Amino acid sequence: MAFKLMCSVALLLSLWSTAGCDFLVEGVLKMECHDRYFMIAIDLATTGEAPRFEAVDETGTYAITEDYAAKCGYSISVLSFLGLVELRASYFSCHTVKEAGFSFRFNLITTYQGVDAYYALNRTCSPPLSWSPREVTCEINYMEVSVRSELPCPSGLSNDWSALSPLYSAASQDWQVTFQNPDEQLPPMNLSHARREGYVFDLFNERIVFRTPYGQPDSYSTEVNGVPVEVVHATVFSRQSWVVIMVDLIAACSLDEGSFDSGYMIWDTPEALYPSLGSTQISLGLNGNLVEEAAAEQKGFVMARYNSTVQIGIPYNAEGGYRKSFVSDGIFEFYIFNLYLKQTSVDERHEETALRFHRTLVTPLLPASLTTEDQTNVAEGAFTIVLGRIPRDVQLTSVQLNGQELSVPFSDAAPYTLTEVVHANKTHSYTLKVPLDDPVVIQEFSKENAAMLHKLDVNCTLIAIPGNEPYYHTVSVTALMDVSPPSFDAVCTASGIDFKLAYRSFDYLWDISIGSDRLTPALAAKRGYTMSNDSQSLLLSVPLFTHGYKYKDVTLKGFLGTFEILVRDRDTSKVQTSTIKTCLFNTTELILCSTNGWMTVATDLAAVLPSGEIPTNTHLINSLCVPKEADGTRVLFSLPLHSCGSVVKLAKGNVTYQNKIYSVLADNVTEGMTVQCTYPLTSLHLLFSSHKFVSDKEGVGSIIPFLGPTKAIPTQTVTRPGTTTTVAPQRTRIPNLHLPPFYPTARYIKVYRVQNQFGPFSKGTKGSMQVKQFPRHV
Structure with a gap:
């Protein structure tokens, strides 16, 4: 079937x-x-x-x-x-x-x-x-032979040929037929009986025609030089008195189904199915188009004669052939050729016999080997898979990516692309691209390779058209991508620094920290950061003077603020990389209390001075400690906490270093501010030892205005627990104090609005300065 x-x-x-x-x-x-x-x-x-x-x-x-x-x-x-x-x-x-x-x-x-x-x-x-004396047609479902009639027939044969000769009596002289095979001659039957058995005898256009389906009981099969042949030998006859009229009708057809070898469909037929004085002439083609032997060879056909057999070779890609795919536990293909061949021979009477074959030749099922090429370029950030050599009549209907099924064609919203390319050799191919960082891709970190392993299993469903039996073609691809720690983009703003991290699929391998503390929403809220975190990016806004800033080059015109975000290995906590951003900020009023024992103060004395007056002299408790920089009523001091007459005050849980800024006016009125840094005792190391100051945390600074009488300060009083010592004033000015070599790098912090032993705050500048008005003394 x-x-x-x-x-x-x-x-x-x-x-x-x-x-x-x-x-x-x-x-x-x-x-x-x-x-x-x-x-x-x-x-x-x-x-x-x-x-x-x-x-x-x-x-x-x-x-x-x-x-x-x-x-x-x-x-x-x-x-x-x-x-x-x-x-x-x-x-x-x-x-x-x-x-x-x-x-x-x-x-x-x-x-x-x-x-x-x-x-x-x-x-x-x-x-x-024109018609040959004898013509034989070997069709796909019947054999037909016609011979030239030289009988005097006025109008043609009826079904029983009774009109062939009006001289014959209907009773005894009807036309009859007998069939012969190599072993016996079968009993005769009249033509009406023969028609009921499936045979047709007719007189048509002055030719006697005999036709029979294949496989009739009166035909026989044989082999001629190894080629299977079906033969039917019929003899029709009629008798008038002592005269007998006989016509011999023989149809012989090659039944070779062909074979496939080395890209050619091979078909054989005996060269001498009918008597011939010499070699038969061959013309052939596909789909009813005949060309001479030489022209056929130019089209790629091969014809050879051996052992009295004609062998035809049809190239698998011959024009006019047909290719069909078949799916059954794999993709197969077969080629079909509708061979049309004419074989002409001449017998000893120089009568020509033209034998025509219509033969459908089908190759065996040949595996169609699909090709899969992994063209992934890690630099492009996507898997690129090419599924090729797909027969033209096989279509890709769906794709599974690690179990997630997608119908073909993909929707416009899908992050994947599927491109079809049609080729001249009657095949087509599909190119699939899947981003390496897509959630559907399985990712595993390989410590051995220090790289991220991306894995993708692709299951393609293909169907031969028409048809509905699917074929599943699976391919697995992997890609190693070198991974690097995440890196932030940083932007300076008027009020701080903004950091942005565009997430990659493997960024979970690292922790983000500020100093030694892991960055979490709770930490950001505690320190006053603004943090926004979703699956796409991390946004962190760090306001100026919040924990983690470092400051340098502080002047009345401005200062540099630096903030650093660390990236640590999640397993070892070792710092892998960092993002450091330094920005230039304007100086208004600030006080910085460093972890290594320095106080830096920038303030505007106009808050405690009569309107429009400029101080004639400004100094700290130690009158030799003058501003590092002054501009009208604005001054900048930078001093070690233990110097310039600073007073140390202990309280429950903290220690405060306090000094005062004196502003002398033209009328000898002294007004000024108290400046102080407060540290928790638990964070201090080597307190009061060799004037070395080490703290785990920055201090909290305060600037408190006061008014006082004008007087000389010949001596300096230093108060320590249990003693009071009067010391001659120091003559060394320190407007430009330098950090001693053994001090660590300074760290600074914003001054928070907290209450201390000096009472509630009545004034704040930029949310960092704490100011209290003292009574005015004349």
Whole structure:
């Protein structure tokens, strides 16, 4: 059954290789006259269900069934997956009318929703070639032989040939037929009986015609030089008195189904099926188009003669051939060729025999080896997989990516791309691109390679068209991507620094920290940062003077603030990289209390001075400690906590270093501010030892204005627990104190609004300065 189906394919291929169409009714592709047959092609797309045919003559209409077609010289092939139906009729078919040529009349019957529609199809053909004395046709479903008749027949033969000679009596002189095989001669039967057995004998256009389906009981199979052959040998005869009229009719056809070898479809036929004085002449082609042997060889055909056998080789990619895919636990392909061959021989009487073959040759199922090429370029950040050598009639219907199924074509919203490329060799390919960082990709960190391993399993579902049995093609690809710690983008703002991190799929391998503390929403809230974190990015706004800043180059015009974000290995906590951003900020009023025991103060004395007055002198408790920088009422001091007459005060849980800024006016009125840094005792190391100051935390600074009398300060009083010591004033000015070599790098912190032992705050500058107004003294 499968062979019969594939045979039908090749017959339909003739529709594509010939020119000229008659669109007589909707759905009729073409009607064509060939050298020995007439052909009608129907388009199933317009006729719906498989159409039916009826032969029409003056006696009525006759449904062309499978059995009736083989007996009467018709061949109908229906192939739904090509969308075609073809009817081929011999010029000697049962209901052909000989007028000016060979006239054919058919009814095409289509059915739609249970209703039949009839279309009349008519055509008259004139054979382009003259007839040989003997012509034999080996069709796909019958054998037919016609010989030239030299009998004086006025109008043709009836079914029992009683009209062949009006001198014969109907009782004893009917035409009869006997069949012969190599072993015996069978009993004769009259022609009416022979027709009931499926044989046809007729006198048509001055030719005696004999036709039989393959596999009749009176035919026999044999081998000629190793080639299987079916033969039917019929002899028709009639007797008048002592005269006997006999006609010998022999049909012999090669039944070789062909074989496939090294890219060629090979088909054999005996060279001498009929007597021949020499080599037979061969012309051949596909789909009913005959060319001479030399022209066929130019098209790639191969023909050889050996051991009295003609061997034809058809290249698998021959023009006019057909390729079909088949899916069953794999993708297979087979090639179909509708071979048309004419073999001409001449016998000892110089009578010519023309033998024509219509043979559908089908290759075995050949595995169609799909190719998979991994063209992934890690630098592009995507898997690139090419699935190639896919037969043109095989379509990709869906793709699974690590179990996630996607229909083809992909939606516009999908982050993946699938591109189809059609190739000239009747194949096509698909290129699939999947981003390496897509959530569907499995990612694993390889410590051995210090790289991220990306894994993707792709399961492609392919279906041969038409058909619905799927074939699954699976490919697994991996890619190693060198990983680097995340890096922030940083931007300076008027009030601080903004950091942004665009997440990568493997950034979870690291921790983000500020100093030794891991960055979390709780830490950000505690320290006054603004943090926004989602699956795409991390945004961190760090206001000026919050924990983690470092300051340098402080002047009245401005200062540099630096903030550092550390990236640590999640397992070892070792710092892998960092993002450091330094910005220039404007100086207003600030106090910085470093971890290494320095106080830096910038303030505007105008807050405690009469309007418009400029101090004539400004100093700390130690009058030799003058501003590092002054500009009108604005001053900048930088001093060690233990110097310039600073007073140390202990309280529960903290220690405060306090000094005062004195502003002397023209009328000898002294006004000023108290400045102080407060540290928690738990954070101090080596307190009061060798004037070395080490703290785990920055101090909290305060600037407190006061008013006081003008007086000289000849001595300096230093208060320590249990003692009071009067010391002569120091003569060394320290407007530009330098950090001693053994001090660590200073760290600074914003002055928080907290209450201390000096009372509530009545004034704040930029949220950092704490100021209290003291009573004015004259």
